[in-house]
Amino acid sequence: MEFCPKDGSILIPKKEGDKTYLVCPVCGYKKEVTSLVIKEEVKKKEELGKGIAEKETIYSKAKGVKCPKCSSEEVVYFTLQTRASDEAETIFYKCLKCGYTWREYE
Structure with a gap:
């Protein structure tokens, strides 16, 4: 380059x-x-979702949040700016029991 x-x-x-x-x-x-x-490097579809957020994210304990898949309350979260800077951040949740990950837009 x-x-x-x-x-x-x-x-x-x-x-x-x-x-x-x-x-x-x-x-x-x-x-x-x-x-x-x-x-030219072509990434597999599974690798596309794994970005800087996965490598450098600091998770915080979520209070009062249940996993929609297994109902566990052992949930952590992190926020990421996925849209325009004048819009709210997206909250990503991860269940520590079953590993399910989901997001919530504010």
Whole structure:
């Protein structure tokens, strides 16, 4: 991955005839390349839901909340801004007994 020396944008590969260039989509800076490796990573559907929220989340004990699946009151929660910043956060709950996870929009 290379960045534009003028404005710091990511340079996008573009083919013109038999030559390949890295082009800045903002200012038009162009650099010819002789070798280019393009790597594309496709995530499995199950991995798409596992993001930064799962890795760095601090759970808090939920009081007065029952799991809709097993009725346990051993429930923790965390909040995440999933919509526009002027809208309320989404509350995610997780049952410690059965592992069921659900969300609530305010």
